[in-house]
Amino acid sequence: MSRLSFEGVRKDFGRVTAVAEFDLKVDSGEAIVLLGPSGCGKTTTLRMVAGFERPTEGQIRIGSNLVAGPNVFVPPSRREVGVVFQSYALWPHMTVADNVGFGLTVRRRRSGAKRSANLGGRVARALEQVRLDEMGSRYPHELSGGQQQRVALARALVTTPRVLLLDEPLSNLDSRLREEMRLEIRRLQREFAITMIYITHDRTEALALADRIVALNAGNIQQVGPPKDLYRAPGNRFVARSLGSANFLPGVIQDGPDQPAVRLGTGQLLTGVVDAGSQRRPGDVVTLCVRPPDLELSPLDGPMTPWSGVVRDAVFLGDEVHYLVDVPALGEPCRVVDRGIRPLARGARVSVAVAKGGASLLADDSRDADGHLLEPEDETDLPPPAAPPVHRPSHAR
Ligand SMILES: Nc1ncnc2c1ncn2[C@@H]1O[C@H](COP(=O)(O)OP(=O)(O)OP(=O)(O)O)[C@@H](O)[C@H]1O
Ligand SMILES: [Mg+2]
Numbered sequence: 154m155s156r157l158s159f160e161g162v163r164k165d166f167g168r169v170t171a172v173a174e175f176d177l178k179v180d181s182g183e184a185i186v187l188l189g190p191s192g193c194g195k196t197t198t199l200r201m202v203a204g205f206e207r208p209t210e211g212q213i214r215i216g217s218n219l220v221a222g223p224n225v226f227v228p229p230s231r232r233e234v235g236v237v238f239q240s241y242a243l244w245p246h247m248t249v250a251d252n253v254g255f256g257l258t259v260r261r262r263r264s265g266a267k268r269s270a271n272l273g274g275r276v277a278r279a280l281e282q283v284r285l286d287e288m289g290s291r292y293p294h295e296l297s298g299g300q301q302q303r304v305a306l307a308r309a310l311v312t313t314p315r316v317l318l319l320d321e322p323l324s325n326l327d328s329r330l331r332e333e334m335r336l337e338i339r340r341l342q343r344e345f346a347i348t349m350i351y352i353t354h355d356r357t358e359a360l361a362l363a364d365r366i367v368a369l370n371a372g373n374i375q376q377v378g379p380p381k382d383l384y385r386a387p388g389n390r391f392v393a394r395s396l397g398s399a400n401f402l403p404g405v406i407q408d409g410p411d412q413p414a415v416r417l418g419t420g421q422l423l424t425g426v427v428d429a430g431s432q433r434r435p436g437d438v439v440t441l442c443v444r445p446p447d448l449e450l451s452p453l454d455g456p457m458t459p460w461s462g463v464v465r466d467a468v469f470l471g472d473e474v475h476y477l478v479d480v481p482a483l484g485e486p487c488r489v490v491d492r493g494i495r496p497l498a499r500g501a502r503v504s505v506a507v508a509k510g511g512a513s514l515l516a517d518d519s520r521d522a523d524g525h526l527l528e529p530e531d532e533t534d535l536p537p538p539a540a541p542p543v544h545r546p547s548h549a550r
Contacts, residue, residue, distance in 0.1 A: 156181040156348040157202065157316050162211035164197050171197040173372040175211070182346035184339070188359040188395055189369030195352040199318050202350065203236050204229035215315055235309030239321040243293040243304055250276050250289035253307045279311035282341060299330040306338070317349045323358065335361050356396050360384065368392045370524045386513040393442045393515070394522040398488045400448060406437045415439060415514070418482050419460040421506055426514050440518035445490040447511025450476065453502040462487065464501045469493065480505060
């Protein structure tokens with residue numbers, strides 16, 4: 154049984170729809186990351202799980218318990234969820250151990266139980282989980298930012314929540330600490346099989362932490378899947394760009410010997426891109442997503458065509474060279490990442506090709522990377538394929 158489920162959940166604030174229609178089943182021990190830009194409804198979704206917000210429509214279950222639905226609303230204190238927010242707000246006058254134990258004491262008092270002798274043991278265990286077992290008697294100002302964030306994490310874990318909710322918990326930390334804490338959270342989540350919903354707008358965090366990513370845009374789920382699937386085969390431009398840089402190349406479906414293939418304007422024929430069950434027919438114009446390391450540049454030997462490129466910018470980064478290449482047939486420059494064995498200079502004329510297995514077909518190419526509908530003319534009339542270079546024998550001149 155799923156540990157947490159959303160069925161048709163919607164949340165309106167007056168005329169603003171913060172979450173449009175949210176359906177998701179989260180497995181026990183699964184790490185879900187909600188990824189999306191500011192204002193797309195991430196925090197609202199989390200607050201509805203915690204019980205700080207009531208859905209306008211739909212229902213939420215934790216385990217088999219209905220916690221929010223028509224005529225049902227279980228208050229936050231009875232939901233057994235742990236929450237870590239971006240501003241982790243530790244009590245400055247309390248020691249680390251007291252900060253961690255505080256939530257537990259409040260919860261016990263509310264439920265009428267006496268202060269348990271086991272409180273100290275549970276606090277110690279939570280501090281051990283986040284590797285702060287030596288620091289229980291310190292005060293928050295005696296800790297680094299990363300250590301303070303661990304205290305906040307321990308404070309959520311000490312109640313042994315059924316679901317752990319984290320809302321951009323690392324955004325106050327510098328990049329080195331963020332990376333360290335990211336690994337730490339993943340370790341904890343895996344080791345203790347914690348069911349977790351983690352919010353971020355940072356794609357690296359999403360890729361590193363998730364079993365499945367939920368890509369959100371303007372209150373709508375765009376795609377749900379393991380990080381690799383969303384990165385390698387995004388369903389639309391918005392998801393593609395949410396996970397990293399991407400090039401979008403138009404192509405035309407062609408009959409191939411075994412399965413349909415896609416011909417690019419460069420003349421390159423790509424096989425293995427169209428699924429066997431695809432509804433696409435020969436002649437259909439489609440959009441391919443190609444990640445920068447999957448585009449290959451080679452010096453152009455032959456005349457320029459609308460599909461050849463000119464290197465606009467080349468940035469040497471040690472292991473890699475990042476190129477921006479203007480291709481007249483495309484609306485925006487191509488981004489190419491190369492190992493940089495023989496770097497190309499700015500202004501170099503190049504031909505552009507897709508590496509084997511380096512392209513995926515967008516299921517929905519009707520919207521741009523911000524999720525806005527594209528004008529129909531953007532999708533039509535592919536410029537003609539490049540003519541093969543003409544080699545004239547020298548005596549013909
Ligand atoms: N209490 C509220 N009253 C009115 N509108 C709200 C309220 N809370 C959120 N909203 C609106 O709902 C939308 C979603 O907000 P939410 O906080 O869920 O976004 P988010 O994805 O967490 O963004 P961020 O990355 O900036 O934290 C926004 O348009 C926001 O202004
Ligand atoms: Mg938020």
